[in-house]
Amino acid sequence: MRRRLSDLHRTAFVTGAASGLGRAFSGMLLAEGVRVWGTSRDLSRFSEPGPAGGNRVSPVLLDLADPAGAEAAYRRAAAEAGGFDLVINNAGYGVFGDFAAIDAAVWRAQVEAMLVATLGLTHAAYREMRVRGRGCLVNVSSLAAEFPLPYMAGYNTAKAGLSALSESLIQEARGSGVAVIDFRPGDYNTGFNDAIRRDPAAAGPGEASVDRAWRAIDAMFRGSPEPGRAAADLLAALRRNRSGIVRSGGFFQARAAPFLARLVPACVVRAASRRYFGGR
Numbered sequence: 001m002r003r004r005l006s007d008l009h010r011t012a013f014v015t016g017a018a019s020g021l022g023r024a025f026s027g028m029l030l031a032e033g034v035r036v037w038g039t040s041r042d043l044s045r046f047s048e049p050g051p052a053g054g055n056r057v058s059p060v061l062l063d064l065a066d067p068a069g070a071e072a073a074y075r076r077a078a079a080e081a082g083g084f085d086l087v088i089n090n091a092g093y094g095v096f097g098d099f100a101a102i103d104a105a106v107w108r109a110q111v112e113a114m115l116v117a118t119l120g121l122t123h124a125a126y127r128e129m130r131v132r133g134r135g136c137l138v139n140v141s142s143l144a145a146e147f148p149l150p151y152m153a154g155y156n157t158a159k160a161g162l163s164a165l166s167e168s169l170i171q172e173a174r175g176s177g178v179a180v181i182d183f184r185p186g187d188y189n190t191g192f193n194d195a196i197r198r199d200p201a202a203a204g205p206g207e208a209s210v211d212r213a214w215r216a217i218d219a220m221f222r223g224s225p226e227p228g229r230a231a232a233d234l235l236a237a238l239r240r241n242r243s244g245i246v247r248s249g250g251f252f253q254a255r256a257a258p259f260l261a262r263l264v265p266a267c268v269v270r271a272a273s274r275r276y277f278g279g280r
């Protein structure tokens with residue numbers, strides 16, 4: 001009989017656990033008998049019934065826009081849990097628009113929240129795991145780290161940086177007993193696009209092109225798989241308990257495109273992306 005994940009990990013910390021992928025990951029972990037501490041900026045979002053026979057996420061208030069506060073919240077939860085065996089840095093958001101037309105402060109805030117604050121949480125969690133000589137760290141990046149989406153400069157930067165951080169730790173963690181997973185989802189049908197920030201006041205001269213790209217991205221997103229599939233892919237990776245990159249999503253995005261992209265020069269990939277998204 002297959003072992004439950006709780007034989008490997010007793011406790012988990014999941015950021016952005018009240019919706020979308022984070023909620024699906026938390027549900028999967030609870031169903032596997034793992035105790036889950038999950039974060040949101042609004043704890044009332046956890047009031048819906050838990051997905052696994054009454055087991056509930058222990059709610060943690062955390063906002064990545066406040067890196068010091070986020071680390072303090074992590075440490076309080078870790079003390080309460082007696083340490084985390086599994087940490088999933090999942091929280092993130094999109095900003096969509098022309099890089100030049102949107103204020104630099106908006107891009108900077110996104111990179112600070114999604115990359116710099118997440119690096120802080122990663123450091124706190126990874127350091128504890130290294131001391132204990134066991135544990136698993138999962139950073140939820142995106143296929144955008146290898147196929148940057150048009151008009152999402154801050155997001156692409158943050159995700160590429162996060163994947164680079166995970167890759168660094170994959171190398172450093174070798175032989176330490178700690179596993180590091182760079183989890184790269186393709187499109188999943190969550191509230192991500194509804195939450196995306198588009199400022200109509202920030203329309204630049206290329207707005208028609210921005211609109212075309214948005215329509216293409218949004219249409220693709222609306223037909224994407226449900227988050228349960230990402231949770232199943234993550235569960236399989238956690239059971240393997242090995243460091244590495246895990247791509248998750250529809251066959252074309254998560255399997256065919258990364259394979260084909262290795263066979264052709266970058267300019268061909270860029271041209272395909274332009275055609276796909278209808279940009280300039």
Ligand SMILES: NC(=O)c1ccc[n+]([C@@H]2O[C@H](COP(=O)([O-])OP(=O)(O)OC[C@H]3O[C@@H](n4cnc5c(N)ncnc54)[C@H](OP(=O)(O)O)[C@@H]3O)[C@@H](O)[C@H]2O)c1
Nearest residue numbers: 016020021040041063064090091092142187188190191192
């Ligand atoms: N869905 C996709 O197609 C897709 C593809 C590739 C990668 N991803 C990545 O997967 C992760 C989860 O996204 P999702 O699709 O599940 O979208 P989602 O439903 O919008 O969930 C995003 C989560 O991030 C949290 N969050 C956003 N900004 C935050 C902040 N400043 N501080 C703390 N938490 C914050 C939100 O928590 P609260 O609002 O509850 O505070 C929310 O639970 C993100 O990192 C995203 O980039 C998603």
